[in-house]
Amino acid sequence: MKKLQEGPFDSESEMDPKVRKAFAMVNRFMQGIEPRAKDEGVPDAVYEVLTKLSDEEKKGFLKILKSLTLLTSGNVELVRNYGKGWNPRKSGRWKSVFSNVSGSVATLLGFDINLKVTAEDYKQASMHLDQIANRSNIEFVGRNEHPYASTKPEDIESGKRGDKRDLARYEGEEISTLYRGLNSLPPSVVKYMLTTKNIQLGRACSSSVNPDIAMAFAGKDAISVLFVMKNPNKLGLDAREFSKFELESEIIIKGSLEVETIYLKSFKRYDSPFANSIIKADGQESIFDSANKQKMIEMMELGTRVNDYHLDELGQFAARNFEKGRSLFFVFVGTIK
């Protein structure tokens, strides 16, 4: 597993694996807990994990928490600009940007959530995210790592269930595929995406493990785009339990998407992203050699929603699944590099 780094602003040392493990454990032990119970404070298991950390480890944990909080619910532009443009008059307090869970965890770690968020906080978050979002910080947590677990793997019925099976399931699912929806994109941006073979995701791209979240976001307005991103190295920062927008099941990633296949179809909320595509193109083929990529650009130039021009251009048979009035929907399938 790749190791995390704390960032150049305070040390060049690698992050203590205990912090990474504690982060994964808190994420794991928060799952399935009722929102109301979360609002009341951290569960006992999480308390046990956090209180066992040393002061240095607590600082490391807090730094991750603050960075991802500023990215997910702070001012994204300030994170991007390393805090430049920060306005003290508009600055809120940490308690207003932390989710309830993050606020409780931060308090437990000895942080005063009544402090104001400063330009330096944004700068540090920015540098920190640069360091961590393109590395694998996702770690498996077995059921026996729960502070109150019994010493032996339990399965009352078959005796077969245990950490091994959990690990297999975790390896197969969890963050192996991430989804990102985009809407209202200008044709120039989609054209850029069609002409490049590796789409830059930027320093901190918000994605989800839940395809429905990404589809719902993509469908808000034309042109709709969905990234289906294979993540074999489990890169990213798991913000699922800490984000203020918990339902997004958010993972923050950095890097680029090596595009393998592109589909064009009309947007339908509950359709499979790959069903009924009208044009399919090889993502690695040059725009000059790919007639299908050129056709996609041509379709976009005829309008951002399916209209008569599209149908005439494609012909009745080829356009039989292209539903008039619906948003043009591009699906980019690739691997995070």
Place this chain on the structure above:
Amino acid sequence: MKLTKTQIKQIIKEELEQVMNEVELEEQEALREEADASAKQELIDALSQPMK
């Protein structure tokens, strides 16, 4: 080799046209690169926004 005035004019005209074409192509290339950079930044900005 002797060149007439008309021939010299023609040569200058052709050379000038060629240079102008090259400049135009370079400008188009620069504009395309600028448009790509702008589109790339716009995409990165959109990707950093949460899906809410």
